[in-house]
Amino acid sequence: MANPSAVCNGHLHHHHQKQNNLLKSGIYKKNGITKGMKKNGVSNGTLHKKTITEHFEQAPMYVAVLTFLGFGVGTIFGYLRDFMRAWGLEKRNVAAEREQQKDFVPLYQDFENFYTRNLYMRIRDNWNRPICSVPGPQFDLMERVTDDYNWTFRFTGRTIKNVINMGSYNYLGFAETDVNALKTVTIELQKYGTGICSTRQEMGSLDKHVELEKLVAKFLGVEDAMVFGMGFATNSMNIPALVGKGCLILSDELNHTSLVLGARLSGATIRIFKHNNMQSLEKLLRDAIIYGQPRSRRAWRKILILVEGIYSMEGSIVRLPEIVFLKKKYKAYLYLDEAHSIGAVGATGRGVVEYFGMSPDDVDVLMGTFTKSFGAAGGYIAGKKDLVDFLRTHSHSAVYATSMCPPVAEQIIRAMKCLMGLDGTTQGLQRVRQLGKNTRYFRRRLHEMGFIIYGNDDSPVVPLLLYMPGKIGAFARRMLEKNIGVVVVGFPATPITESRARFCVSAAHTREMLDTVLNALDELGDFLHLKYSRYSKSSHPELYEETRLELED
Amino acid sequence: MDIKSLKNYLYWLYCQFELITCSYLMEPWEKLLFYTFNITMLVMVLYTAYIFVPVHISTAFQFFLHLLGNQHENTVSVVK
Structure with a gap:
């Protein structure tokens, strides 16, 4: 138990506190987080324990003009090519409506389709390049x-x-083929095979999964965790389990598709706030509290804030201290997707929660993936024990999806142990x-x-x-x-x-x-x-x- | 100045033009069409300029001369 905090000795007391908290939550309450932090001089009353330096420099005006010029020329030629396809001057390579259905509502016509056919197709060779080795450095x-x-x-x-x-999310370099490092994974592969074709609720729960879940909970400093075989589905299947009709989701405008899909599937009302903009979020929260649901004006059943740790297209880090402050002020729930940040930021790789020196208890639902930093596949949800127990019974991923492949679980365990220093090295x-x-x-x-x-x-x-x-x-x-x-x-x-x-x-x-x-x-x-x-x-x-x-x- | 760096600079400018107008991504026949169109337009603009600009300049010149007091004698006599 003492090992992880001993290894990450440069890193601070609050991790230590997390461990204590895990063991005896009574003491934690008595002490109070602010008191403990003050003693160590980390928190000083302000929300910013860290100076956030983010750049979103505007390009000169002429760049935007020239960009539109380029798109304009591309669009004109796109229309020309579409015209030629329509008149049979050029072979049609894309899906098109059948001749018998030409008076039906068109299936294959929208702007994105036009864009894919006429602009993306010209530079398609730069995407989906097949590789034939481990995606290491x-x-x-x-x-x-x-x-x-x-x-x-x-x-x-x-x-x-x-x-x-320069493209793989291999942040910590755990995607490797070193035989010594992968020894345990090989052993597990021989022992368990590649997978068990059953779900977690039926015969798919293995001791490896339990071991991994315990380790994830310990790593994050929370009560419990649950792992899933697919990172995308972790988001898109668990959000509908948590919120439903009559609930409100406040989602960052740049959230990943999996979060967007999950939010839409849940049937809750979705409102979007500007990227990392706390004024925008606060305004939405305040409006939600004051006005309640549209028409009926009943109070919202739950308000869930959906944010990511690191936004993968902008490279920005979520303003967690402010969000936690707002969430507590307005009594909302916070769902933090640490897909890119777990392992990648924080003094010992424990994600944005550690990066800002906060307690994992401030976040209600901690979600993350193993696909990136850990060089494996799948995702986890971590938090309070009752939350995780609820998801174990209600999540579609737990009920219908096959459980995680044991060698993959072992790879995550290996990487996480390495990160925690449990393998005896730094x-x-x-x-x-x-x-x-x-x-x-x-x-x-x-x-x-x-x-x-x-x-x-x-x-x-x-x-x-x-x-x-x-x-x-x-x-x-x-x-x-x-x-x-x-x-x-x-x-x-x-x-x-x-x-x-x-x-x-x-x-x-x-x-x-x-x-x-x-x-x-x-x-x-x-x-x-x-x-x-x-x-x-x-x-x-x-x-x-x-x-x-x-x-x- | 040495020809080579000028040549490189012109090539660079040409590449910039291609990149900005997307013609870098076009198929050869599209490129041909695009350049034919552009060159036709350019030639027409230049030809129009060649025909009309001298006339306009001389008219403007006359006009300013007029304003600056170099009036013809008959105008002056009318004012008197």
């Missing part, structure tokens, strides 16, 4: 070519070796530190080069703004020519004028790899004219030497 790509402008691809049989991987802690160093280095260098990047300085998700549709394709292709794999994101996932490339820094990236990427970016940034930042260079003093020294120790 470097991977191998299968080379493919197209004969009909990205409608179909064929493999050449060659592989592109050792491409630097490797996990080193990985978290390395990730922090890599993140700050990468972000700082990009700032210095004059790129516009979004998000919090501590977030390992680094979006680099490209803006123009032509540049998305050119950027990804030229990066691949330089043996660097990047993820580019365009319209449906981002606002139409804010196409971007998204880098995910990993603890497994070495300084040489990052430098290679940065040099390539510097060159490409000049060529593609991407350096739109108007921050003066003098505000970023040259710190290279200092950091080098720090890293050598």
Whole structure:
């Protein structure tokens, strides 16, 4: 029990307190969190224990104009091509209504479809690239070519070796093929096989799942946890179990699709607040309390705030202290999706709760995935025991979905134990530190080069703004020519004028790899004219030497 | 100035044009269409300018000359 706090000795008392809390909740109440914190000088009455430095720099006006110009030209040619398809001048490659049903309500017509067919199709080679190795810091790509402008691809049989991987959510580098590290996983695979074709409520519950759940609860410092075999379904199936008709969901506008789907499936009323904007959230909360439900004016049965820890498209970190304050003030519930933040931020990788030095009891529902930092698959829900017990009986994921594959569970256990220091090494802690160093280095260098990047300085998700549709394709292709794999994101996932490339820094990236990427970016940034930042260079003093020294120790 | 850097700069400008207008992503025949259209427009604008701009400039010149007091004699006589 004392082990985890002993290993993360640099990290603070409140984790310790969490452990105490787990054991004897009576004492916790007597002490009170504020008192304990004051003693240690962390909390000083203000909500901001941390200075939040987030950048959302606006590009110059002409960039938006040129972006729309590009989309305009693309749209005109799209209409031309659609016209030609309609008149049979060009082969139709997409799904279309059958001839017999031409007077029916059209199935395949909307703007996104037009966009996919006419703009996305031109740069489709930059997405869904097949890989043929573990997606570690470097991977191998299968080379493919197209004969009909990205409608179909064929493999050449060659592989592109050792491409630097800047796209995987492998934050702590646990996606690895080291035989020693995976020894226990191999043993479990031989013992249990790949899976048991039953649900958690029937025959699918194994001792491995119980072990994992206990470990997750211990890791997060909460009473209980439940694990699911699929991260997406964790969100989309558990939210409907928690709220329903007559409830109100306040959702951040940039929440992930899984949260959006879950909220819609629940049948609750959904209201959207501006991204990370506390004024907007407070206004919605106040209105909800004052006016209640529309027409009947009854009070809402429950109010649930849905937020994410790190927003994967913006790289911003949720303003948890303020949200918790508002939630307590207005007596709402908080559902925190730590998909990207668990393992990636916080002094010992325990997510945004630790990052802000808060207690996990402040958050009602802690959700997270194992897909990212832990190099596995699945998700968890953690919190109070009665919450988790309720979900065990009511969640669709528990009732209908097959349980988690035991070797995957073992991989999570291995990674989590490593992170907690239960394997007797400080490797996990080193990985978290390395990730922090890599993140700050990468972000700082990009700032210095004059790129516009979004998000919090501590977030390992680094979006680099490209803006123009032509540049998305050119950027990804030229990066691949330089043996660097990047993820580019365009319209449906981002606002139409804010196409971007998204880098995910990993603890497994070495300084040489990052430098290679940065040099390539510097060159490409000049060529593609991407350096739109108007921050003066003098505000970023040259710190290279200092950091080098720090890293050598 | 050395020709090479100028050539590189022109190539860079051309690439920028292609990237901004999406013509970088077009199929060859679309590119042909796009460039034909653009060049036609450009030529027409230049030709129009060649025909009309000198006339306009000389008219404007006359007008300003007029304002600045270089009036014709008969106008002056009318005022008197």
